[in-house]
Amino acid sequence: MTAPPIRAAFDLVDHHGREVTERTYRGSWLLVQFGFTSCRVVCPRALAKLSAALDALDPPPGLVVPLYVTVDPERDTPDVLRAHLEAAHPRFTGLTGPPERIEEAKRAFLVFARRRPDPDDPDGYAVPHTAITYLVDPRGRPAHHWPDTRDAADITADLRRLVLSPPPDAR
Amino acid sequence: MRQLDREQSGHLRHWDELSRRQPNDWSLMQGKGTGQDDFGGYRFQLAYMVYGLALTHRHRLPAAPGLFRPMMQRLIDKLLLPEVWMYWRDVSRGGSVFNAHLADRLGEEWDPVVRDNIMYSAYVQSCALLHDHLFADDRYARPGSLTFRHWSFFWGGGEKRFAYDRDSLTEHLYWQMVRNGYVGIACEPNCVFQICNQPAILGFRLHDLLTGGTRADDVVAGYERAWAEFGRLDAGGHYNMMLAEDSRAVRPNEAPSPWVDAWCGTLMNTWNRDFVRENYPRQVADFLVPGPDGTLSVRSAPARQVMGQPVVTDTCDTGWVAAWASEMGDRATLDGLLAHADRFMAPTWRDGALHYPRNDTPADACGHRTEIEPMTGNVLLGYARLNVADGLWGLYNEPWSAAHHAEPALVEVDRDVEVSRAEVVDGVLHARLRRETAVPGDGAVTIGRVPAGARLLLGGTELDAPAVDGGVVVRVPDGPAVDLALVP
Numbered sequence: 250m251t252a253p254p255i256r257a258a259f260d261l262v263d264h265h266g267r268e269v270t271e272r273t274y275r276g277s278w279l280l281v282q283f284g285f286t287s288c289r290v291v292c293p294r295a296l297a298k299l300s301a302a303l304d305a306l307d308p309p310p311g312l313v314v315p316l317y318v319t320v321d322p323e324r325d326t327p328d329v330l331r332a333h334l335e336a337a338h339p340r341f342t343g344l345t346g347p348p349e350r351i352e353e354a355k356r357a358f359l360v361f362a363r364r365r366p367d368p369d370d371p372d373g374y375a376v377p378h379t380a381i382t383y384l385v386d387p388r389g390r391p392a393h394h395w396p397d398t399r400d401a402a403d404i405t406a407d408l409r410r411l412v413l414s415p416p417p418d419a420r
Numbered sequence: 421m422r423q424l425d426r427e428q429s430g431h432l433r434h435w436d437e438l439s440r441r442q443p444n445d446w447s448l449m450q451g452k453g454t455g456q457d458d459f460g461g462y463r464f465q466l467a468y469m470v471y472g473l474a475l476t477h478r479h480r481l482p483a484a485p486g487l488f489r490p491m492m493q494r495l496i497d498k499l500l501l502p503e504v505w506m507y508w509r510d511v512s513r514g515g516s517v518f519n520a521h522l523a524d525r526l527g528e529e530w531d532p533v534v535r536d537n538i539m540y541s542a543y544v545q546s547c548a549l550l551h552d553h554l555f556a557d558d559r560y561a562r563p564g565s566l567t568f569r570h571w572s573f574f575w576g577g578g579e580k581r582f583a584y585d586r587d588s589l590t591e592h593l594y595w596q597m598v599r600n601g602y603v604g605i606a607c608e609p610n611c612v613f614q615i616c617n618q619p620a621i622l623g624f625r626l627h628d629l630l631t632g633g634t635r636a637d638d639v640v641a642g643y644e645r646a647w648a649e650f651g652r653l654d655a656g657g658h659y660n661m662m663l664a665e666d667s668r669a670v671r672p673n674e675a676p677s678p679w680v681d682a683w684c685g686t687l688m689n690t691w692n693r694d695f696v697r698e699n700y701p702r703q704v705a706d707f708l709v710p711g712p713d714g715t716l717s718v719r720s721a722p723a724r725q726v727m728g729q730p731v732v733t734d735t736c737d738t739g740w741v742a743a744w745a746s747e748m749g750d751r752a753t754l755d756g757l758l759a760h761a762d763r764f765m766a767p768t769w770r771d772g773a774l775h776y777p778r779n780d781t782p783a784d785a786c787g788h789r790t791e792i793e794p795m796t797g798n799v800l801l802g803y804a805r806l807n808v809a810d811g812l813w814g815l816y817n818e819p820w821s822a823a824h825h826a827e828p829a830l831v832e833v834d835r836d837v838e839v840s841r842a843e844v845v846d847g848v849l850h851a852r853l854r855r856e857t858a859v860p861g862d863g864a865v866t867i868g869r870v871p872a873g874a875r876l877l878l879g880g881t882e883l884d885a886p887a888v889d890g891g892v893v894v895r896v897p898d899g900p901a902v903d904l905a906l907v908p
Contacts, residue, residue, distance in 0.1 A: 254595055361601030365649070365668070377649065379601055379642075396638035 253394040257281070257385040259318065259354040264331035264343035271389050277314045278392075278412050279385040282341075283360045283378055285321035286333040287370060291380050295397065296338040299382060302404035303340055306412070313412060317341040320362035321376045322351045358383060384411065422480050423852060424806075424840040430774025431802025432476065432487075433838070433856070435469045437773050438798065439494040440835075444503055449794050451734040452780065456507040459679065460734025460795045466499045467543035467619070468743075468795070472803035474550045475811040482824065483849055484842035485555055486832040486866065492551050493559070499547060502570040505532035505540055511608055512536065517726055518664060519610040526609055531582040532568055533589060535596070538605035539613070542620035545593060548586045549626035550815075556825040560586040590627045593620050594635055602642025603663060612663045614652070615680070617643070618687030622816060625690070629819050640691050652695070658703060659684040675721030678707040682740035686747045690816035700748050707741055708753065709789075715763060716756030717789040734793035738765075739800025749809025761801055764788045771858035772838065776801060828906050831868030836861025837896050847908050853894075854901035863898075866891045871908040878904050 257279070263269045271279070282299060284292035299315060306313070317334060319325035322345050330343025345351070355362060362378035380397035382404070393411055395404055424432070438449065451460030470492050477488040498504065512529035514522050533541035548560035560566060564583040571579040584592070596605045597620070604617035621643070625636035654660050654672030661680050662671045673680040681703045689696045709717045718738045724731045738757065745754040761767065764784065765776045776797030781790050808814075828849040830842055836859045841852035855863045867876075868891040876883045876892060879902040885892045894904060 251591060254591075359595060359599045361599060363601070363668070377601065377646075379598060381598060396634075396642070398634065398638050398641045 252391045253359070253381075253383060255359050255383065255391050256357040257383065257389055257391050258357045259344065260350055261318065261344040261346035261354060262327055264327045264334060264345070266327045269344065271385070274314050274316075275389060276387050277311055278387060279383075280313055280315040281318060281358065281383040281385060282316070282380075283318045283320050283355070283358065283362065284380070285319050285362075285376050285378070286325050286329055287321065287372070287375070288378075289369075289375075291378070291397065293337075295380055295382065296341060298401045299404065300338055300340050301401040302408060305401065305405040306408045308408075308412060313408070315341045316344055318344045318351075318354055318358075320351065320355065320360070320378045321364075322346060322348050324372065384408070386415070421845075421850075422841065422843055424476075424480060427774055428476075428480075428802075428805050429838050429840055430769060430772065431472075431805055433771070433859075434773035434775045434798065434802065435473065435495075436491055436835070437771070437859075438465075438469065439491050439498070441498075443498075443501060446503070448775065448777070449798060451778070451794050452732050453734060454732070455510065456504065457511055458733040459736055460793050461507070462504045463499060463540050463543055464736075465795050465799050466495050466504065467547055468799045468803055470495050470499075470547040470550060471812075472799065472806055474554055474815060475803070475808070476806040477554055478815055478820070479808045479811055480806065481839060481842040482820075483827065483829040483844050483851065484833065484839045486830045486868075487839050487842070489551070489555050492547070492554075496544075496547050496551065496560075499544055500566065500568060502568070505568060506570065508532040508537050508540065514609045516608055516611075518662075519608060522610055522666070530570070530580045533584065533592065534582070536606040536609050538593070538620060539607040539616040541589065541593060541605075542616060542623060544584075545586065545589045546619045546623035546626065549590070549623050549630065552586060553626045553629055553819065556822070563588075586627065587631070590623060590635070594624065594639070597639055597642070600665070601646050602639060603646040603665075604643065606665055607662075610665045612665055613661065614647075614659060615661075615684045615687065618684070618690065622687070622690050622812070625816050636691070653699065657699065658706075675724075676706060677721040677735065678718050678737040679735050679740045681707075682737070682744035686740065686744045687812065689747050689810065690812045693810070693813050697748065700744070700750070704741065704744065704748075704750070704753065707737070708756075711756075711760055711788060713759070713763075714756055715760035716753060717760045717764075718757070720791075734795055736793050736795040736800060738789070738792060739796030739804070742796075742804035743800050743807065746804040746807040747810065747812055754804055758801065758805065760789070761792070764790050765792045765797070766790075772856045774802070826869060828867055828869045828871065828874070828908075830865045831891060832864075832866035834861040834864050835859055836863055837865055838901070839865075840901060841903075849904075849906035851904040852901050853896045853904055855896045855898050857898060863896045864893050865896065865904075866893050867906055870906065873908070875907045876904070877907065878902055 258271050260270050325345050334341045334343050360379045362376050364374050364376050367375035382395045384393040386392040473488050514526040566584045569581040604612040606612050607616050628636050650670045658673035658676040659681050660670050661673050685696045709719050718741045720737045742757045778794050779790050779792050784790050827844045836856050838854040838856050885894050
């Protein structure tokens, strides 16, 4: 599988309220998932799967930084993201920001997300989105991606190969 | 025993003849539409000849790669001709009722596969991959093997050249799917048709078979999830035709038009067989008109009026319903449709080739449908005759293994040799061959992958045929068809 043709670029705010860009994390591998905290099916499944994959990989601290970028910035403030992730998916750092910067990040990562009415949601809407997970190498280059259909074991195996035994130019 | 009948051989001969036309000789292939922007365009005729050849090779004449391979290559060469894809330079600018509001944002695009236009790009992709899969070849993996180029002495400045291959094109289409949330890639700007994304899924599957990976499964899973929001079927139980990318408005098959259901059902059977089969009997019943002596014809929807203009297009309704019935294994419907075509649509034989010529007259004096488009008369009726039940499903789900490509086979077939049987049964290559004297050729076939010590029988008589480069050349005698056997 070739590297995804994305630009791994963003200019957002993390769930501690700090301004971050892709350069903030240089030197670490980034595991990037887009979603929204009110998502009832796709995100909980994806975040649980990725957490399980990372648990199995058990990387040294700082080697892999899992990021969860919201596609619903109106609801997903830094505080909402932090509360949600710390409670359920503590490996992840949430990123949010003004809608136009979220749009830029979506474009850069080729992420599709679009708000639509959802009568089952307390606020009356959902934001269906692409559920691809991206891996970005320590130099900020796209390295790999996993569609939603990959399971945790596959992801762990790929991470072991790519992150724990990377080719020299990916370190 | 799998053997072609006279009509099936006639369709193959016609496709062979069309594939051999000089560049830009499109005689017999011109439809009602203008500028190659409708459903009768050359791209569809060329692509579905390739699909029909693939189905025939896979299911009926598996031991005759030499018959199919050059024909598929010639058709793919034609698919790359600018006359086939230059409509995109204009269509990319928008201006239809579905994207008129976007016209200010859309510009002229020369590269015919770089954005939207899945109604062309997916056929280039899937045809190239069918070729490479069926012949265990890397012909279209070579960089630039799928290049779109145009240059005119008379206008336009320098050469336009857009180089792709089966891998780069597949990758490009895959990431367009991702970017669109897997709902599909548009045909005309803003218009995502269910139909036209199915060939890309077949292409992803073939690419996975050739190179590894799970693109097809990924895309199908995403496609299912994306369309769950809209529904595959409309309120009337017919396939939703298209989705407007920006407004997310779904356009149902409102008339309903036979081609929408038939084309979509035919192709979607590759990966969604149970669903397609469950809905087929009810859907097809809405379109069939009983005729004399068990014949069946197809009732087209009335031509639409849009912006005060009649929409002129080749619907290809008859052909698509026949193709659909063939994929569903609905022999009674298929036989009825073919009987109607043979009785009312002027089957025409020329030098051993069979087609049904274009006729724009809706019906004869007794009301029997006579209207037929080049896509139906050149391609789809032949496709339907040559297909088998679940033919596309088999291409998708039951690929050939490496063992197939090690078996003896007719690896070269001269133009004037008709092959009506070519299969390996219990290790023995069986073929039935006939010399067609109406066309030029040397009347020979070459058998490749011949086991050491194999005996060759022609018409029951053992031959001592000359070997060339590991193959054996056999001259086919004039006269009736003869049986060939290569016994290990």
